[in-house]
Amino acid sequence: MMRLPLFAVLVVVPVALGADPEPKAKPTIPREIRVEGLRGGDGALEMTRITSREEAEKSLGLEKGALEKVLKQVDLKRECLVLLRWAGSRLDRIEMKAEKGLVTFTRIHGKGDDDGFRARLFAVPRKYKLEVR
Numbered sequence: 001m002m003r004l005p006l007f008a009v010l011v012v013v014p015v016a017l018g019a020d021p022e023p024k025a026k027p028t029i030p031r032e033i034r035v036e037g038l039r040g041g042d043g044a045l046e047m048t049r050i051t052s053r054e055e056a057e058k059s060l061g062l063e064k065g066a067l068e069k070v071l072k073q074v075d076l077k078r079e080c081l082v083l084l085r086w087a088g089s090r091l092d093r094i095e096m097k098a099e100k101g102l103v104t105f106t107r108i109h110g111k112g113d114d115d116g117f118r119a120r121l122f123a124v125p126r127k128y129k130l131e132v133r
Contacts, residue, residue, distance in 0.1 A: 091112040
């Protein structure tokens, strides 16, 4: 008999005192989205900012299943996708640096002679400015 009132006090009181009925959104941080099958670029590093599902379908050129996997990882109301494409070595790297509302992407040329079409995808907060170097 004593357990029920104790349970009620331990569960109901904290909920009534301050539980937020709608949790605050997690802060968004710039990050890479790993995905297979992106079409690579054919020249210098180029950037495409993607802010809607329709733009993602058009720009990414992925099969429906792969596209759904990408979109589950991104909240397009608060974030956008950034597609980077270029032609270069598989040893090329893309460095992402985020600070004070700016995300900078820099291509570091690799020391390989295996030129091909490359692409990488990132998610960044919508309000951030983007720069490619």
